[in-house]
Amino acid sequence: MSDNKIFVTQPSLAPLEEYVEILKGVWERGILTHNGPLVQQLEKDLESKLNLDYMTVVSNGTIAIQMAIKALELKGEIITTPFTWVATVSAIKWEDCTPVFCDIDPDTLNIDPAKIEALITDKTVAIMPVHVFGNPCDVETIAAIAQKHNLKVIYDAAHAIGSSYEGRSLLNYGDISATSLHATKLLNTAEGGGCITTNAALDAKLKRIRFFGHDENKDVVEDGFNGKLTEVHAALGLANLKYYDEVLEDRKKKYQYYRELLNCIEGVQFQDVKVGETNYSYFPIIFESEEQLLKVEKALNTSDIFPRRYFYPSINTYTKVVAYQACPVSEDISKRILCLPLFLNLEKEEQEKICKIISSL
Incomplete structure (x- = not known):
């Protein structure tokens, strides 16, 4: 590792x-x-x-x-x-x-x-x-x-x-x-x-x-x-x-492994793919509350793991750029969503470490 x-x-x-x-x-x-x-x-x-x-x-x-x-x-x-x-x-x-x-x-x-x-x-x-x-x-x-x-x-x-x-x-x-x-x-x-x-x-x-x-x-x-x-x-x-197929297949395997490791954790929601097939390019998880997200983020950061809050805050709240238009679902989800590390060189043991930290909280 x-x-x-x-x-x-x-x-x-x-x-x-x-x-x-x-x-x-x-x-x-x-x-x-x-x-x-x-x-x-x-x-x-x-x-x-x-x-x-x-x-x-x-x-x-x-x-x-x-x-x-x-x-x-x-x-x-x-x-x-x-x-x-x-x-x-x-x-x-x-x-x-x-x-x-x-x-x-x-x-x-x-x-x-x-x-x-x-x-x-x-x-x-x-x-x-x-x-x-x-x-x-x-x-x-x-x-x-x-x-x-x-x-x-x-x-x-x-x-x-x-x-x-x-x-x-x-x-x-x-x-x-x-x-x-x-x-x-x-x-x-x-x-x-x-x-x-x-x-x-x-x-x-x-x-x-x-x-x-x-x-x-x-x-x-x-x-x-x-x-x-x-x-x-x-x-x-x-x-x-030249390596596109390899990268795509690797991303799918890592995505599915995250799902396997996190499926049993209460209070964690995954993005639903209703039509077509995704490219598994990101792994977002949605917590029950922003408080829970911040707790997980802090614990991961303490272990030198840096997920990202994609997309936070909801763009309709950028009032210096746009006039505010209420979008309650987006505003709510944006506070509770976190993308976990996902890339070609991420090792299986690192995924396991990430999920162990999340499941321990």
């Missing part, structure tokens, strides 16, 4: 020498950015691996959400979840749209589809659900609501690489899915993200937006910005992609 501190996550990385080997080509070509050959290869390899129609890789997941909003030319209210990272809301606001919060299902932790329609107004232009911790949203119900009210659907799929619904990658759903390739994700480029769509024209538009609105003739044909992924980051993604 490692004597080091155990944090909530650590990046899954290919052997350094394999990354360096790919980088040699970058140095030889002297191309570091702007849709270089490795960026193009990463897009093709991800499309093939995940069975996606079109993917545009970009500099980070937040930019991916902004690009999705811009590509769909949205101006107005976007219904989203309060149980998410602040970047979801930041991207909406940066594109001059207004976030409207729809409370969550207390079991799945995803946006509650039954509460969406009551929030639709004549200003609503889109729904932006989040596949929380990689757990698939009810994509069929959300699609039906969007079609009924002529709304676009953008999925914040930051956590969702490796998740599926009815045998298809979860990234294939919605008008656009915006994902993350950040260091904490199952597959990473250190910093990075991507926009996925099934529409060829929309993909071409996303690629123009990524490079200041330039078309293939270098004419500026629309409003864009700098969303480019570098060759250095793409190289890391290509190196890591």
Whole structure:
């Protein structure tokens, strides 16, 4: 067992020498950015691996959400979840749209589809659900609501690489899915993200937006910005992609082992996967009270184990950023949820130690 501190996550990385080997080509070509050959290869390899129609890789997941909003030319209210990272809301606001919060299902932790329609107004232009911790949203119900009210659907799929619904990658759903390739994700480029769509024209538009609105003739044909992924980051993604299946399978085994160890503990609730299959990228547990959570967190920290309170507090309470809108379920869950350490190099004995501490309190 490692004597080091155990944090909530650590990046899954290919052997350094394999990354360096790919980088040699970058140095030889002297191309570091702007849709270089490795960026193009990463897009093709991800499309093939995940069975996606079109993917545009970009500099980070937040930019991916902004690009999705811009590509769909949205101006107005976007219904989203309060149980998410602040970047979801930041991207909406940066594109001059207004976030409207729809409370969550207390079991799945995803946006509650039954509460969406009551929030639709004549200003609503889109729904932006989040596949929380990689757990698939009810994509069929959300699609039906969007079609009924002529709304676009953008999925914040930051956590969702490796998740599926009815045998298809979860990234294939919605008008656009915006994902993350950040260091904490199952597959990473250190910093990075991507926009996925099934529409060829929309993909071409996303690629123009990524490079200041330039078309293939270098004419500026629309409003864009700098969303480019570098060759250095793409190289890391290509190196890591080789180990994607191994990382995904390992995460599932560790997730299931946590469940086995913690199932008998009273007062602990697990996230419910109601549709599709999650990618097991996080292991959240929900306590009966915040007091219980804080007690567990303190005991783990004392043993140099550092879980994280994803997502705390509920985003609708960030009153310096948004006007408060009551979401009692999200506000309650956010106070009682803790994500346990989960990553490739986490050892079985370390999982057992974590669960022993939790069960002893």
